[in-house]
Amino acid sequence: MSRKPIVGGNWKCNPAKLADAKALVEAWKEKGFDKEKVDVVIAPTALHLGHVKTPLEGLGMAVCAQNVGKNDMGAFTGEWTAAHLQDMEVGYTLIGHSERRSKYGETDEDTALKVEKCQEAGLKANLVEETLPEQTVIFCIGELLEERESGKTDEVNKRQLAAIIPKVKNWDLIVIAYEPVWAIGTGKVATPDQAEETQAAIRAYLPLGRRAGGGRARAWYGGSVTPENCKELITKPNIDGFLVGATAKSRKPGDGRTD
Numbered sequence: 046m047s048r049k050p051i052v053g054g055n056w057k058c059n060p061a062k063l064a065d066a067k068a069l070v071e072a073w074k075e076k077g078f079d080k081e082k083v084d085v086v087i088a089p090t091a092l093h094l095g096h097v098k099t100p101l102e103g104l105g106m107a108v109c110a111q112n113v114g115k116n117d118m119g120a121f122t123g124e125w126t127a128a129h130l131q132d133m134e135v136g137y138t139l140i141g142h143s144e145r146r147s148k149y150g151e152t153d154e155d156t157a158l159k160v161e162k163c164q165e166a167g168l169k170a171n172l173v174e175e176t177l178p179e180q181t182v183i184f185c186i187g188e189l190l191e192e193r194e195s196g197k198t199d200e201v202n203k204r205q206l207a208a209i210i211p212k213v214k215n216w217d218l219i220v221i222a223y224e225p226v227w228a229i230g231t232g233k234v235a236t237p238d239q240a241e242e243t244q245a246a247i248r249a250y251l252p253l254g255r256r257a258g259g260g261r262a263r264a265w266y267g268g269s270v271t272p273e274n275c276k277e278l279i280t281k282p283n284i285d286g287f288l289v290g291a292t293a294k295s296r297k298p299g300d301g302r303t304d
């Protein structure tokens with residue numbers, strides 16, 4: 046695989062206490078990882094992000110927002126913008142996570158606007174100061190169980206991806222996270238072949254130059270990834286890493302996870 050692996054932890058709306066978030070970061074000091082070999086990106090809650098950013102970066106990890114607004118600054122209570130992320134030196138954001146789509150009514154059009162804002166912010170950063178982070182978007186797509194069962198997997202993923210294609214000027218700043226909705230938090234992981242076939246189909250829909258065999262857009266799989274099942278998944282040519290949600294404490298009995 047020529048693309049550098051990248052893995053991410055999405056803390057979602059956890060933990061309840063900042064002290065626990067800090068303790069989790071502290072515990073990683075013991076483990077360590079080779080940042081030359083893999084990029085690690087952590088997405089805490091927005092309220093905790095500023096508090097754990099420095100210690101995470103001290104470990105060689107990057108921080109990621111779990112969401113970003115589709116508008117510019119102004120009267121948008123509860124929102125933040127790509128420009129805020131830029132200013133706070135947060136270089137990654139998730140966009141289009143299935144929980145945003147299903148629980149907050151986020152549409153394909155919304156995701157496209159958000160991607161556009163991040164791309165604009167990244168371009169601006171490059172013009173202003175090279176040290177400012179570019180805005181890398183981890184763009185989440187994936188089908189529902191009924192869509193997979195009715196043979197619509199590729200159609201759904203292509204539709205979600207098609208929404209952002211006209212907005213993307215720099216594909217180096219897009220990571221495509223394929224997360225089948227039926228696998229998220231359920232313990233039902235896609236088989237390595239299912240994940241590979243679907244990511245290959247998604248990659249084939251990217252603009253020329255970003256496809257398999259030299260394509261540089263990095264591709265994630267997410268959905269019930271465990272320390273065990275990731276070993277075979279990562280052997281697949283179109284899987285460059287994982288987006289992992291559940292923690293040991295958040296797992297439910299019987300969800301098939303072992304760590």
Ligand SMILES: O=C[C@H](O)COP(=O)(O)O
Pocket residue numbers: 055142224228229230231232267268269270288289290291
């Ligand atoms: O963002 C992460 C995904 O929603 C995967 O979550 P999960 O590892 O709990 O299945």
